[in-house]
Amino acid sequence: MSERLARAVGRLGRPVLAVWLVALAAAGIAAMPLADHLSGGGWFAPGSQSEQAAEALRTGFADRGASNLTLVVRDERATAGTAPFARRVGRVFREVGADPRLRVSGSYGYASLSEGARDRFVGRDRRTAVTFLALRLDDGTARRVLPRVQADVADRYERDGLKVSMVSAATLFGEVNTLSAEGLARAETIAFPLIVLILLLLYRGVVAALVSFVVSLTAIVPAFGVLGVLARHVELSIFVQNAALMIGLGVSVDYSLFVISRYTEELARGRDRTAALAATLRTSGETVLFSGVIVVLATAALFLVDLNVIRSIALGIIVAVAFAVLGSVVVLPAVLHLLGERVLRGRLPGRRGPGTAGGGRWASAARQVMRRPVVFLTLSVIALGALAVPALGMRTFTPDVRIVPESSPVRYGYDSIGEQFGTGSAAxxxxxxxxxxxxxxxxxxxxxxxxxxxxxxxxxxxxxxxxxxxxxxxxxxxxxxxxxxxxxxxxxxxxxxxxxxxxxxxxxxxxxxxxxxxxxxxxxxxxxxxxxxxxxxxxxxxxxxxxxxGETAEGVDADRTIQDALPGVLALMLAVIYLVLLVTFRSVFLPLKAIVMNLLSVGATYGALVLVFQHGYGAALLGVEETGHVQNFVPILLLAILFSLSTDYEVFLLSRVREEHEAGASGTESVAAGLARTAPLISGAAVLMIAVFGAFTFTGIVPIQQLGFGLAVAIALDATVIRLVVVPASMRLMGGWNWWLPGRPRPGRAPAAPAESVKV
CATH class of the missing domain: 3.30.70 (Alpha-Beta Plaits)
Structure with a gap:
């Protein structure tokens, strides 16, 4: 099949690329309005009390509308009870309330009551006043309109010594949407040059690095185009854009690295472009396809969570990964076939490529681990377990105003209400x-x-x-x-x-x-x-x-929905991963080992997340904010994504180990050789992933920071402790049971292999 596909790519390479370019143009146009159609909602658990309360409040009240806000005005020059204060603050309330963009249908508070009844709408500092405004704007429209209005009124009145803030869920998530887009642009500015630099260092070749980067990047465009179309018809969370880019770009670059490295390796062996492509599709292409299937199926388990915010993020990741696979097994092979040996041009001084570097060192390290597997495995498990301990105290909640910076007028409004009218007055x-x-x-x-x-x-x-x-x-x-x-x-x-x-x-x-x-x-x-x-x-x-x-009830109900769905999500995810790995490797125990290792990695990642974001250890150093809790959708997203990405590396490594094993190598030598072949690639892929996720950690809003940080930590642990120590040690201890499947000879009856001593 791989040979037929390679020949088909050779014949149809140019038409495939032409179709791809047309699709990219159409997708780019479709993706342009994506940000304007994303929603800050999706947190209501269907049938919950918080949803019932919100629905009941939307209609029937004189000064509560389809959306609402609290207008907060602080006068830096006058105090309440004086004529200047009443005149200046009253002017702001009248002018903002008359703004046609807001479509105000009613008000209640300082602006609507007589002088004798206003006092409870004046803050403790006697300089702050609030009024409740009802708007004839649906939730989605409010999120698009209010950030612009907020920016206008803040600038307009600041010169007169008046601070004006609009406090509501719509203004908060409208601000989040704006900050998300800005963070996305900053992340791209940081990540793209880093990716190119790392690819150059990995390939030691300009052409291969540029092909890898360009094809990976173009795989994101059609994903955003599809999301842009979907966002017009279904509610998609404002976090979907960041999550889709972060995961889609990470796996795209990884997949292209696996494919191009194998292709250049086959060319170096003297094969022509068609034979090299056939061998690449049979090995790395198959690995990429299975890895993509695992990511998609594991992420699809998140649809069991009855929260639209999680389902929409899962949908974005699935679409991005699907196009990453398509780009890696169809578009990239077409490009490679057209280039042929020209992909090797632009060589930089140094080693030949990522698949050949330090093979002896990696194999030697693997043999050292396998000589004392019990010691290395025990120390690794203890270290990962110790890092996972803080996760036992994890607290989760929905995103609140602390996800926006203190410099934001929206954050100032929330903080002012809390300071002037009581901590919980804003919610x-x-x-x-x-x-x-x-x-x-x-x-x-x-x-x-x-x-x-x-x-x-x-x-x-x-x-x-x-x-x-x-x-x-x-x-x-x-x-x-x-x-x-x-x-x-x-x-x-x-x-x-x-x-x-x-x-x-x-x-x-x-x-x-x-x-x-x-x-x-x-x-x-x-x-x-x-x-x-x-x-x-x-x-x-x-x-x-x-x-x-209210906000507290919405968060608690969302948390409960996630917790109730978690056992089903985990069970489905583990079943999918087990079955796919069982089919891939024809082994009963290798999938079980992979699942146990993934659980160790996820637990350690959760612990690191709690230490930094919940307890604040190292938060200042990393430039992130200590929130006192983890965003409630982050742990379950990490669970799905980390299981998927860890399984990617497992498939890539074990595929190469199986090749060596089927070629007649002993258990120890097949692991050592497989690790020698794949460790440089896995390390390089991990560095690429960490660069992508790290860019979002330092530039994104808090939920994306937490997601990016967790992914970066997990990939670092997976590419080092898990792949380099736990995998060889566990495979050495399992011996012949690694490849056991009912119907095959039992490990004790396998053909004798050279004696291999084990030191404890």
């Missing part, structure tokens, strides 16, 4: 009550004040923002009786505005906002959410449905 727990009967019905009305009081009495509650205080002032004996039309019409205008902010127009929905004394991701806020949900569980009735939502 209260929202208890939404939906009643079949009107809230004025005594059977419902009499229970609502007691519910509010029980919530206010919970630990770590700063306050409960609700209409109950206003209604009690109007009707002490029967507060919710003041919602009846005649009584409501007699209330002061400020009181009516307050009630309408918390009670729907049909008087069947009520919002109680529980403000915690903690950040949304904090332990106390999570514990408070548990208490709140227990209170509303007891208070609920067949005719009254209650749900607790």
């Amino acid at each position: 209260p727990i929202q208890v939404v009550v939906e009643s079949r009967a009107p809230l004025t019905d005594p059977a419902v009305a009499d229970r609502m004040p007691a519910l509010r009081d029980r919530l206010a009495g919970l630990p770590d509650v700063v306050r409960v923002d609700s209409p109950v205080e206003t209604l009690r002032a109007a009707s002490p004996g029967r507060p919710f009786g003041a919602l009846e039309a005649a009584a409501f019409a007699r209330l002061p205008e400020d009181a009516r505005e307050t009630v309408d902010h918390f009670v729907s127009a049909d008087r069947r929905k009520l919002v109680l906002e529980v403000v915690p004394d903690d950040d949304a991701a904090g332990e106390r806020a999570r514990a408070l959410l548990t208490d709140v949900r227990e209170v509303i569980r007891r208070a609920a009735a067949p005719d009254v449905r209650m749900a607790a939502g």
Whole structure:
């Protein structure tokens, strides 16, 4: 088959490349609007209380819209209670509220209330005021529009001594989208020259290095084109662009390295271009194909997680890897056949290529390990296990405002609300009550004040923002009786505005906002959410449905969804990897060994991630931010990607070991020879991967930093400790069982091999 494919590539090479170039042009056009169609959403767990609460709040309220924001204004020149403050701050609220891009449908706060009722919307410093704005913008539109509006208003008023920030999920993730695009550009600026330099050092040839880089890069373009088309029809996370580029570029460069190295090796043996290409496709081409299948199938296991953000990132990775494989086994062979021996041109001084360097040294190191396999294996497992210990204390949560830098106006707005109005004011727990009967019905009305009081009495509650205080002032004996039309019409205008902010127009929905004394991701806020949900569980009735939502609830529900899906994801992933390796190597135990090694590598990577990002060890040195937790989608993505990439190296190494074994080499010699042939390539591929992932670690936003850092650490461990020590030591101890399959002779009955001593 490989020979027929090689001949077909020889005949159709130019048409294949012509079609590829046309596809690249079309994909480039399709990919251009991708960033504008990506969403910061996708975190709601279907059917969860947080989703129910968010859905209930979108309609029916006078000053809550399809999307909402809190406008924060700080006056550096005047203080509250003075005429200049009221005039200056009031002007900002009026002008921003009238901006046609925002399509404001209602407001509540400092700008809408009379002077006597404004005080609770003024901060502790007496210089900061806030107003809640309801927008007639859907979530996706808000994320695209608000960053531009935020930039405009921040610049417009700064010269007058006014700091203006817009605080909302839409502005936060709109800012994240902007920062993500900027980080992507910086990562490309760092990664691309590094990749070219490393490829030159690996190939010691200009033509081979440029072919590898260009083909790898062009494999990303059609992936982004497909994602650009999909983003118009389905919700894709803003993190998909970074993840797809990071993984797609990493595996593309790796795959091209494997293919080009084998092709140049075959040419060096004196084969013509067609025979060299056939041998390359039969060996490295097959390895790349199986590796790509493993990455795609293992990543597809993430679709078991019922969160759109994870499914969309998984989709982006799958598309990127699929095109990386296509580029490596179809487009790259066409280019290589057209170039022939010209791929060897532009040689730099030094060794001939990555597949030939230091073979003796690598083989000697492997033999040293295999002479004392127990010692080396034990020390390696202890070291990896020790690094994995911190992972036992891993805390996860959804991305919050700390993923954007402190210099951002959005971050300033969030921080200001926390400082001026209480730590949890920017992200209260929202208890939404939906009643079949009107809230004025005594059977419902009499229970609502007691519910509010029980919530206010919970630990770590700063306050409960609700209409109950206003209604009690109007009707002490029967507060919710003041919602009846005649009584409501007699209330002061400020009181009516307050009630309408918390009670729907049909008087069947009520919002109680529980403000915690903690950040949304904090332990106390999570514990408070548990208490709140227990209170509303007891208070609920067949005719009254209650749900607790907000940022904390969204994060907790997303975490629970991931944790519930994790066993199924892991089981499916392990089954896929085991079956693919079983088919690839016709061995029962080699796949098991690979899985155990992957688990060790993943555990150690998790430990390093916790040490840096959760505990802050080395965070300043690396230029990353200590967040106190790991982004909740990072561990499960790392699990899928690391199992895939580690299995890539396993396939590449064991394929070469099997070649040597089938050629008649003993167990020890086949491992030593296989390692000698592949270790330079694996090391080079690892350096390339680390360069790509490291670029995103230093330039990306926090979730991408954590993902890039975890991948870089894992690849470094895999290419050193795992491949150079654990693999040869374990294979030496397994002996003939490495290649056992039912129907083959048992290891004890295999043909005798030369005696090999084992030192413990």
